[in-house]
Every structure is written in structure tokens, then in C-alpha cells.
Amino acid sequence: MGTAEQAGRRSRSASGRLRRVTSGSAASRLWGGRFATGPAEALASLSSSVHFDWRLAPYDLLASRAHARVLHRAGLLAEGELGDVLAALEGLAGSVQDGSFAAGPDDEDVHATLERGLMERLGPLGGKLRAGRSRNDQIATDLRLYLRDHVRLLVVAVAELEAALIGKADQHREAPAPGLTHLQHAQPILFAHQLLAHVHALGRDVDRFIDWDKRAAISPLGAGALAGSALPLDPDAVAAELGFDxxxxxxxxxxxxxxxxxxxxxxxxLLGVHLSRLGEEVILWTTTEFGWVELDDAFATGSSIMPQKKNPDIAELARGKSGRFIGNLTGLLATLKGLPLAYDRDLQEDKEPVFDTVEQLLLLLPALAGMVETMRVDEQRMAESSATGHALATEVADWLVRRGVPFRDAHEVSGVLVRRASAEGLELWE
Structure with missing residues (x-):
């Protein structure tokens, strides 16, 4: 068979798949009455998000329980119906947690999947829960709940890394080390001082997460698709029950x-950038040329060909993942920049960068904390290095200033001494 004929057959086959409509029933979708057929398979495959937004299932169920109580107070669910709905939601949450209930091939997203599960348990009563809300305010609420929950986990993980750095600084509180600018010897410092500089950066990250939560603590439930609801709902009650301000x-x-x-x-x-800077320094410190730090075997890797290698993979992955976090940020900003109000399907693309960043940070932070906590510091090697590179030149200039010499002149004198010492192959202190 010729290449052109093969290509033609593939094209006709693909065209058939593009035109074919899905075989799932309309009951598996949250929309459909307006349409005579189901969506084409190509559309269904493109628009499906349940493979990643299933992470939001616990939060969607939490919001559904709050919404059910509001419907009851509005007279839209009878007392007995409320009890049945809450019991079904509780059972569904357990099935989601243990994996006995999961998304099926015809489920479009987390909302449709959970409504299917609810209606399997309750029949038509399960459909009453849709009153007064849209997937638009549901997903905005679910994502806020997810992020507020996971930011708390991230803050704890950052605090554990801070504790590891503080603990290491305390172990070596009197150890001198070269202070570097432009990666050149600048002035002697304490190694603890350098470690604590990273703690200050991480502390600002924690402050930013806490400040972020003030703006994230707003509940979208009650906004409906875009114009609220004509039903007598109580968005403030839902917000309070879900822990929003x-x-x-x-x-x-x-x-x-x-x-x-x-x-x-x-x-x-920005947290990723700070982790990358810490990682870069650890990479330098562990080189043969620096030799200030040795990583514990449990927090380093080897080479498949070079037996002597002990690689700082955690530190290198901190550098690499920081680029990934920046990419997730710029990707979302690029998605948002041209969207008119109110909801657009483009916003389906907001979740994967968020999930990826959260999950990668929760992997990275404990690994970094373990690496720092277990690394061994060679105080003697650092002390010897801190006396090299004419690092005392500034102290010489300051010594002259304390004796009345203008700093401009003191700087010149110290520089001349450095030049002479270098020419003779000596350190300044020699």
C-alpha cells in the first residue's frame, strides 16, 4: 500500500472519530437539554478535566454539605431530605477517600462525577442540590478551599526547613567562613550568619503566605454562574461554615x-527562588574545590559509571524546580490576561499549574530539610579558606580609619598592600 493511500485511510479514520458523538447518557453531564446529541468524542476528550480536578473532590463535598444546609434553611429541602442528603454526602466522601468511588469514562469533571455518585445513592433527590449554584462558583470555591488547606501544609514544611537551618547554625555558631561577593572572597563571616540569611528569606515567604490568605478567605458560593441566584440563599452562612471570612x-x-x-x-x-539559592550554595560547598560540606549518604546519589561520585541531587532539583514554579506562574498569567468577564473555559487551565506547584513543593521542602539537618560541615577547611584571598583588606582600611586616616586614603593604602602581597605570593596577613 502506498504512503499516500495509508495517509488517506488514517485521515478518514481520524475524521470519523472527530465526528463521532459520545455514547454516555446525558445523566452523566450537568447540561444537555439544549442539545439534541452528546458532544463529539474530540470535544469530550479535550474538555474533560476530571483526571486532574479529582483532587478537589473532598472540598467539593465539603461545600455541598454547607450548600445543603442553606437550601434547607431556605425551605428548598425538607428536614428529612436534608438528613438523607447529608448522609449520602458523608457516605460518598468515605467512598472517595477509600477509592471505591471514582470517576468514570463519561464523567466530565469533579462536579459531574460527584453528582452522579449522589444520584446513585439518592435518586432524583440528589438533583435538588444543584439549586442555586453553578459549576462556576463551585470550582472557584473548591480551589480556594484546596489552596488554603495546602498553604497551611506548605507553611509547616517551610518552618521545618527553617528549623533545620537554625539547628545547623547553632551547631557551628563560632565557625568562620569566607564571605563572598561575585563568588570572590570578600570578608570573613560566621558560617551560622550565612545559614541564618536563608532563614530570613524563608520567614518572608511564610509572611507572604499568611498575607495571601487574607485575600483568599472570600467565599464565591452564592455567585452562581455570574449573577447570583433568585433563590433565598445565605452566602454569608455558607462562607462561615466553610471557614471563610x-x-x-x-x-x-x-x-x-x-x-x-x-x-x-x-x-x-519566590519561595522556589529562595530554595534554589540555598541549593546553589550547597552545590558549591560540596565541591572538591570548596570542600566545606559533605552530604549524608541518605541525601545524595551516585553515578552509574563513576564510582567516586557523590551528587547533590536534592540541591540541584531545588534549582531545577524553581524554574518550573516560575513557568507555572507565567503560564497562568498568560492565560488570564485576555479574558473578559465573567467565566470562560480558559479558566480550566488554572488548576494544573497550581496542583503541580503545591505537590512539587511538598516533595522538595522535606528533602531539603533532611539534607541540611544531616550535612557535615568541615569547620577547619572553612576557617583556612576564610583567611585567604586577602579577605582582611577591608579590616586594614577600617583600622586606619579608626586612627584618623580618611577612608579614601585608607582604601588606597590597603589596596597597595594587597597588590604587593599578591606579587610576592603572600596573603595580606602574612
Missing amino acids: SAATNSLDAVSDRDFAAEFLFVAA
């Missing part, structure tokens, strides 16, 4: 706002 005051903003996701990704990317 208040409900959103503008429904358009509530469903379209992804500032909270972009701001989280910025704070996380």
Missing part, C-alpha cells in the same frame, strides 16, 4: 477572579 460582594468578580491562584503561584515561585 466573608462571602464575595460582587458575583462577576467572584466567579472570574483567579488573583488568589496567581498570587499563590507568585509567592510559591
Whole structure:
């Protein structure tokens, strides 16, 4: 068979798949009455998000319980119906947790999957829970709940890395080390001082996460698709039950706002930059040329061909993943920049960069903490190195200043001494 004929057959086959509609029933979708057929397989495959937004299932169920209580108070669920709905939601949550209930091939997203599970348990009563809410305010709420929950985990993980750095600084509180600028010897410092500089940077990251939460603590539930709901709901009650500070005051903003996701990704990317800087220093310290630090065997790797190698993979991955975090931030910003109000399907693309950054940081931070906690510091090697490179030149200039010499002249004198020492192959102190 010729190449052209083969290509033609492949093209006809692909065209058939593009035109073919899905075989799933309309009951598996949260929409459909307007349409005479189901979506084409190509569309269904493209728009499906359940393979990644299933992470939000516990938060969607949490919001559903709060919404059920509000429907009951509004007279839209009878007392007995509320009890049945809450019991079914509780059972569904358990099945999600143990894996006995999961998304099927016809499920579009986390919301459709969970509604299917609810209706399997309750029949038509399960459909009452859709009253007064849209996937637009649901997903905005779910993502805020997820992020607020996971930011708390990240803050704990950052604090553990801070503790490891402080502990290592305490072990070597009197150990001198070369202070570097431009990676050249500058002035002698204490190694503990350098470690604590990283602690200060991480502390600012924690402060930013805490400050971020003030703006993330707004509940979108009640905003509906974009214009709220004509039903007598109580968004403030839902917000309080879910641990938010208040409900959103503008429904358009509530469903379209992804500032909270972009701001989280910025704070996380900056944290990643700080982790990368720490990683870069550890990489330098462990080189044969520096020799200040040796990593514990449990926190280093070897080479498949060079038996002597002991590689600082954790530190290198900190550098690498920081680029990934920056990419996630810029990707989301590029997605958001041209969107009109209110909700657009482009916003389906907001979750994967968020999930990726969260999950990678929760892998990276404990590994870095373990690496720092177990690394061995060669105080003698650092002390010997701190006396080299004419690092006392500034102290010589300051000594002259204390004796009344203008600093400009003292700087010149010290520089001349450095030049002479270098020409004779001596250190300044010699």
C-alpha cells in the first residue's frame, strides 16, 4: 500500500472519530437539554478535566454539605431530605477517600462525577442540590478551599526547613567562613550568619503566605454562574461554615477572579527562588574545590559509571524546580490576561499549574530539610579558606580609619598592600 493511500485511510479514520458523538447518557453531564446529541468524542476528550480536578473532590463535598444546609434553611429541602442528603454526602466522601468511588469514562469533571455518585445513592433527590449554584462558583470555591488547606501544609514544611537551618547554625555558631561577593572572597563571616540569611528569606515567604490568605478567605458560593441566584440563599452562612471570612460582594468578580491562584503561584515561585539559592550554595560547598560540606549518604546519589561520585541531587532539583514554579506562574498569567468577564473555559487551565506547584513543593521542602539537618560541615577547611584571598583588606582600611586616616586614603593604602602581597605570593596577613 502506498504512503499516500495509508495517509488517506488514517485521515478518514481520524475524521470519523472527530465526528463521532459520545455514547454516555446525558445523566452523566450537568447540561444537555439544549442539545439534541452528546458532544463529539474530540470535544469530550479535550474538555474533560476530571483526571486532574479529582483532587478537589473532598472540598467539593465539603461545600455541598454547607450548600445543603442553606437550601434547607431556605425551605428548598425538607428536614428529612436534608438528613438523607447529608448522609449520602458523608457516605460518598468515605467512598472517595477509600477509592471505591471514582470517576468514570463519561464523567466530565469533579462536579459531574460527584453528582452522579449522589444520584446513585439518592435518586432524583440528589438533583435538588444543584439549586442555586453553578459549576462556576463551585470550582472557584473548591480551589480556594484546596489552596488554603495546602498553604497551611506548605507553611509547616517551610518552618521545618527553617528549623533545620537554625539547628545547623547553632551547631557551628563560632565557625568562620569566607564571605563572598561575585563568588570572590570578600570578608570573613560566621558560617551560622550565612545559614541564618536563608532563614530570613524563608520567614518572608511564610509572611507572604499568611498575607495571601487574607485575600483568599472570600467565599464565591452564592455567585452562581455570574449573577447570583433568585433563590433565598445565605452566602454569608455558607462562607462561615466553610471557614471563610466573608462571602464575595460582587458575583462577576467572584466567579472570574483567579488573583488568589496567581498570587499563590507568585509567592510559591519566590519561595522556589529562595530554595534554589540555598541549593546553589550547597552545590558549591560540596565541591572538591570548596570542600566545606559533605552530604549524608541518605541525601545524595551516585553515578552509574563513576564510582567516586557523590551528587547533590536534592540541591540541584531545588534549582531545577524553581524554574518550573516560575513557568507555572507565567503560564497562568498568560492565560488570564485576555479574558473578559465573567467565566470562560480558559479558566480550566488554572488548576494544573497550581496542583503541580503545591505537590512539587511538598516533595522538595522535606528533602531539603533532611539534607541540611544531616550535612557535615568541615569547620577547619572553612576557617583556612576564610583567611585567604586577602579577605582582611577591608579590616586594614577600617583600622586606619579608626586612627584618623580618611577612608579614601585608607582604601588606597590597603589596596597597595594587597597588590604587593599578591606579587610576592603572600596573603595580606602574612
